[in-house]
Amino acid sequence: MYHVVELMLDAVLNVIPLIVIGAGMHGLPRWLPGGMTFFSVRVPAGFADSAAGRGVMHRFRRRVTILTAIMISVLTGALIWSGHSLPMGATAAAIAVQCIGAFALLAAATRETHGSVAPVPAPAVRSANLSTTAADKRSTFQALAYFGIALPVAMILFAAAFVAHTHVASDRPVLWLVAAFAGAVGMATQPITTQLALRYWARSSDWNRDPVASARFRAVLGLQHALVCAGGVVGWVVILTIGNDVKPAVFALWAPALALGTLATNSWLRRHVSTGQGDPMPDDRWTWGLFYYNPDDPALVVPHRYGISLSLNHARLATWLFAHLPALLALLGVLATVAPRTNDRANHDHPNQSRARVDQEERHGTVLKPVVRGQLRGDEG
Amino acid sequence: MPQPPAIHLDTRSPVPAYRQIADQIRTFVVEGSLAPGEPLPPVRRLALELGIHFNTVAEAYRMLANEGLLVITHGHGAQVADRAVPPTASPQAVADFRRSLRAMIAAVRAAGLTPRQIVGELKTVVRTLEV
Numbered sequence: 347m348y349h350v351v352e353l354m355l356d357a358v359l360n361v362i363p364l365i366v367i368g369a370g371m372h373g374l375p376r377w378l379p380g381g382m383t384f385f386s387v388r389v390p391a392g393f394a395d396s397a398a399g400r401g402v403m404h405r406f407r408r409r410v411t412i413l414t415a416i417m418i419s420v421l422t423g424a425l426i427w428s429g430h431s432l433p434m435g436a437t438a439a440a441i442a443v444q445c446i447g448a449f450a451l452l453a454a455a456t457r458e459t460h461g462s463v464a465p466v467p468a469p470a471v472r473s474a475n476l477s478t479t480a481a482d483k484r485s486t487f488q489a490l491a492y493f494g495i496a497l498p499v500a501m502i503l504f505a506a507a508f509v510a511h512t513h514v515a516s517d518r519p520v521l522w523l524v525a526a527f528a529g530a531v532g533m534a535t536q537p538i539t540t541q542l543a544l545r546y547w548a549r550s551s552d553w554n555r556d557p558v559a560s561a562r563f564r565a566v567l568g569l570q571h572a573l574v575c576a577g578g579v580v581g582w583v584v585i586l587t588i589g590n591d592v593k594p595a596v597f598a599l600w601a602p603a604l605a606l607g608t609l610a611t612n613s614w615l616r617r618h619v620s621t622g623q624g625d626p627m628p629d630d631r632w633t634w635g636l637f638y639y640n641p642d643d644p645a646l647v648v649p650h651r652y653g654i655s656l657s658l659n660h661a662r663l664a665t666w667l668f669a670h671l672p673a674l675l676a677l678l679g680v681l682a683t684v685a686p687r688t689n690d691r692a693n694h695d696h697p698n699q700s701r702a703r704v705d706q707e708e709r710h711g712t713v714l715k716p717v718v719r720g721q722l723r724g725d726e727g
Numbered sequence: 728m729p730q731p732p733a734i735h736l737d738t739r740s741p742v743p744a745y746r747q748i749a750d751q752i753r754t755f756v757v758e759g760s761l762a763p764g765e766p767l768p769p770v771r772r773l774a775l776e777l778g779i780h781f782n783t784v785a786e787a788y789r790m791l792a793n794e795g796l797l798v799i800t801h802g803h804g805a806q807v808a809d810r811a812v813p814p815t816a817s818p819q820a821v822a823d824f825r826r827s828l829r830a831m832i833a834a835v836r837a838a839g840l841t842p843r844q845i846v847g848e849l850k851t852v853v854r855t856l857e858v
Contacts, residue, residue, distance in 0.1 A: 470738050474776035476755070477731035478766045 732760045736777045744779050748787035756796050756807055757856050763809040767797070770805075 631640040641661040658665040732755045736747055755761040767773075770788060774781035788805050791797040798808045816824075832845055840848075 472736045472738070472777050474734050474736075474768075474773050475731055476734060476752075476761065476768060476773075478768050 734773070734777070736779070738778075744777075745783050745786040745790065748773075748777075748784060749790045752787065752791055753794070753796060754856070756791075756810075761807045763807050765807045766803075767805040767807070 631638060637660055638658065639660045660666075732751075734748055734751050736744055738744075740747065742750075752761070752767070761767075767788070770781045770784040774784045777784070788797060788799060792799045792805070795810070796808055797805045799805045835845060836842075
């Protein structure tokens, strides 16, 4: 019963940021101070001139950026609070809830921004003013400054988690610090590389159908995903090795598989990029605005319809072979590795104690009194 | 307060985009719409608004810098060069101009303009570009 309550709490903590994101996408952040603009992400050429599309993409991306930072902070806080004491199955369930919620909210947001907006062709004659503004000098600095903000914040939060964790279970603080650093770099890398990709490669590629620039854009986003996955996986491997006595073989295989998959993907897309005849990604090829299926598009990796991160062309066999199949195998492997241990030892033998606490008892050869989480933290604080 | 000059890019034109940009900025500089020392927008911002790759704008800037019309400094972007004393045209520049002019005059003659009309147009254009 205690684990059920714990799972519910953890799931709620994981869903809270998604609720924040959903609220943000529906207009809440317009109450924020006007100066809170981290980036200068622009709308594509032609889209800004339409009545429906004026400014909507800019606001949308800005909200997502801000709220992504909020989500990272809250999630990290949740990890600190829980001290990684949940069974792996419960954590996986919470993450699944989070992913499903994220997809639902992004689908809603994509419908909001694109569902009722007809595609606007770029005008043949385009104009640009030659005046300069202060924003011209600030935008690059802002993009770089975000990395300076995101990384220290992530490091502070992870350092707090490190302290909490070493008090609870770990006797290998150096490895845990390495894991924290890898995770922090991975988290901070994702938003900054996305924004840099959007800033330097996105507008003049996918909206204007320049094949070379398009290939660069997609390659950079592929690299971004590789960095994020590698950072996250390395971090989790170390965490799991220390805290939960779970064989990390699946994760260790997953990281190089992802890296190789990314390299293969980049090589593939350089040869199979869209040639630029017509709209390369028409709206009717997007299911719910999220899943891209276009047999006429030779591209394998495409940018998301809302402009952040990347998606896959599900009409290509390689999508299923390189992306979904390895992910499915990895997920099955994780579940097969984790589930029996979690059920047999943590839940049955010690129904009121966490996995980490059971490990601690076995290492020290002692049997501690069952305690609830609050008492445990209070004893150590 | 005078409005800043604007660049118009015609994607249907056979003239390459970088040439269109360079030609218009050159015209603004020569006729004085862009004063010496005046900064130009960053290539990425201009590329964004025109819907082209930033290397295309950068190529136009480099071309004008080679002509001595712009000064490009790292970290400060492009500025209109101070051309208080216009440089003396080289024989090669004169020869290029004559060749371009011949081709252009042949084209407009084929289109029906008389020599008198052509001379009149040339005088008008030259007067507008005099600093």
